[in-house]
Amino acid sequence: MPRRPQRSVPVVLVPGWEGSEEGHWQRWLAGQLTEAGREVHWADLGDVDDPSLDRWLSGLRATLAPLPADGFDLVAHSLGAVLWLHHAADPGDSPRPARVALVSPPSPGTTIEAIAEFFPPPIDIDAVRRAADGTVLVAGDDDPYLPEGIAAAYATPLKIATTVVPGGAHLNTAAGFGEWPAVLDWCRRDNLAFY
Template sequence: MPRRPSRTVPTLVLPGWMGSGAGHWQTVLEDQLRAAGRTTSRPAFADLDNPDLAEWLDALRAALAPLPADGFDVVAHSLGAVLWLHHVADPGDSPRAARVLLVAPPSPRTSIAEIASFFPPPLDVDQVRRGADGTVLVAGDDDPYLPEGIAAAYGLPLKIATTVVPGGGHINVESGFGEWPAVADWCGRDNLAFY
């Protein structure tokens, strides 16, 4: 059986509140992609522990500026996924993504004071569609930050395909997501579907 070609586009990683440090699936993914000769980048957020929406948007747009239009993927986790929704609502002259993976965004109704400036996020179908050739959502069925579930919170309002991970929690180190083969597989192939 012939081996399928591997995807080679750059990947922009958007971490969530407090970042995705050692052992987190995003950090593991970056190591795997670089080992395969792929380019990865992250915005240079000034303060991961005390996120400021305006500052994070500026850092995101600076990270997007050198990327090729329709020639890069975005892999966002938690607050990084919400940040992407704010970005596509007002992208300026930033290049458009090829594919976007939004993992475990917190509930649009979250009441966490430290990230309150990000909520509620804009949930506009047309803006999300203009932001990339395709966007998919993934979340655990028991995410404590998303009690209503990914489909109700984001999938249905945005008309986006969703994948629910049984027992996935917040899809972070605490819920067992260090190395995550499914996300590495998604990054390595051209189709949009997560599984």
């Protein structure tokens, strides 16, 4: 059986609050993709320890601006996934990605003061569909920042395909997600499904 060609488009990584610390799967993913000759862009959010919706949106849009429309993928984690929903609601003239993976977005009802201006995020089916060729959600079934679960919080209201990771918690370093082959496999394949 002939081998399928691997995906080769650039990948934009959008970290969450406090960034993707050393050992985080986004850092591992960036290394794996770079080693394979893929172009990787980190969204320039400025100070990830001090979230600002306006500054983060501006930084995300500046990162996307030089990329080819429908010619890149975007992988966002945690507050970065919520940032994407804000961007999708008002993308301006930013190029749109081919595919988006939103990993572990916190609950729309989050009340953490330091990130309050991000909540509630826009839950707009049409905007999300216009913002990319395809979007998928990924979350643990026991994420402490998403007590109602990914289906109730985002998947059902947005009608988005979803992958639930048993015991995945917040899919971060604390939950043991340093090397995460599933996200690398997603970046290598052309189809939208995560698993």
